[in-house]
Amino acid sequence: MRSITKAFPGVKALADVNLAVREGEIHAVCGENGAGKSTLMKVLSGVHPYGTYSGDIVYRGEPVRFHDIRASERAGIVIIHQELALAPNMSITENLFLGNEPRRHGAIDWKTAQRRARELMKLVGLQEDPDTLIRDIGVGKQQLVEIARAFAKEVRLLILDEPTAALNEHDSQHLLDLLRGTRERGITSIIISHKLNEIESIADTITILRDGRTIESLDVEADGVNEDRIVRGMVGRELSSRFPERTPDIGEVFFEVRDWTVRHPASDERLVCKGSSFHVRRGEIVGLAGLMGAGRTELAMSLFGRSYGTYVSGAVLVKGEEVELKSVADAIAHGLAYVSEDRKSIGLNLLDDVKTSIVAAKPSKIATRGVVDGVREYQVAEEYRGSLKIKTPSVDEGVVKLSGGNQQKVVLAKWMFTDPDLLILDEPTRGIDVGAKYEIYGIIQRLVSQHKGAVVISSELPELIGLCDRIYTVFEGTITGEVARRDADPELLMKQMTATKKSPTS
Known part of the structure; x- marks a missing residue:
């Protein structure tokens, strides 16, 4: 990826970013929340299509222009997002081939789908009945279903955004071992993670982004990379x-x-x-x-x-x-106040802006005769924006546009407002x-x-x-x-x- 620049209203997410990934390696992309990691991967996978960014993507020696995610998947690039894209009320088999079903005489060939599902599940170490509904298996196993689905699409470049964020230690280790196995099969992987110990143990190369720019790329073995070295690159200073x-x-x-x-x-x-x-x-x-x-x-x-x-x-x-x-x-x-572990589904209403979210738990504090005082609402939001260092162009910005860390600060502000x-x-x-x-x-x-x-x-x-x-x-x-x-x-x-x-x- 050469000189990739991507802007959203009010913010430049990527500014002249470069990324070079060698075939067959596990390449980690690190950076603080809001550094541009997920945006860069969405550009690569066609989620942000050609024409919405500037710069060039060269894949396996050829310039490519992906107009949607299907185009990138046809080239063998598959992205697994942090929020898993599985249908909970459908079976493992149905999810594995959703939109990519094997067909025979114009109809879905379920016999072939079941057979291939078992093969793919064995490949990722998933020991379940293929007819099991997604809602009935844990997050760790759902992550394996996502990877098996990537294999069904004949993946050559696998992108994983925070794959172990919601997993326990056992499931995380199993997933990392699986990634090592994909490397041995010649599949290239790009992984975004904030778990620096995992990055240090699994990555061949680490590229660090800061404020939407490429800071450096490190060869883990040759450069003797450790967690402190990664942190220094991410935050721009020693974190003693x-x-x-x-x-x-x-x-x-x-x-x-x-x-x-x-x-x-x-x-x-x-x-x-x-x-x-x-x-x-x-x-x-x-x-x-x-x-x-x-x-x-x-x-x-x-x-x-x-x-x-x-x-x-x-x-x-x-x-x-x-x-x-x-x-x-x-x-x-x-x-009492409770900050939920699921900030996107329970902690926040993603349709709201920052100021509305901050006062949502106790709007009566700034209401007169049952009507919220808009001026006071804005003042309160600005106070928390400053004291908690919430990075947003404006408190009128939608919370859905904030990075994960800044969304979490908004949730904290919401509950701190209740005193x-x-x-x-x-x-x-x-x-x-x-x-x-x-x-x-x-x-x-x-x-x-x-x-x-x-x-x-x-x-x-x-x-x-x-x-x-x-x-x-x-x-x-x-x-x-x-x-x-x-x-x-x-x-x-x-x-x-x-x-x-x-x-x-x-």
């Missing part, structure tokens, strides 16, 4: 610590959960929370650690106005008084670059420095260890242990995250 300095000022317990038990919404026989108890002190950041499916999100959502499952028993105490949080409005009224005493954050830095993570850690720390509290759910143990004052471990809907920051290490946490009996608290 991944977490801002903080001296905790921890006060009394102000939020407590006792014996919290909740049923699964679709099955009365299944408990997703089983007698869980924990507490939060003022000025404290508390972590919830657990493997995917352990019940961390279910616990958080059920506490936040019973947004998930069916309440069975247990009590919530705020400032020593038992309260009933039967709705989201009740939770907000008692000083919560307790902020619950579910995977707050998923899919976000190292620079934006540092800023979000600082936002959380500033909140608790105001004598408030935070609960952080994260699948990244180093994040919990570096950020939290105490960490609770969760396994199969039960809190199995409590570890102070000074005692926390990945091995101890992993033991308690897979323990069936409650461990002694530290």
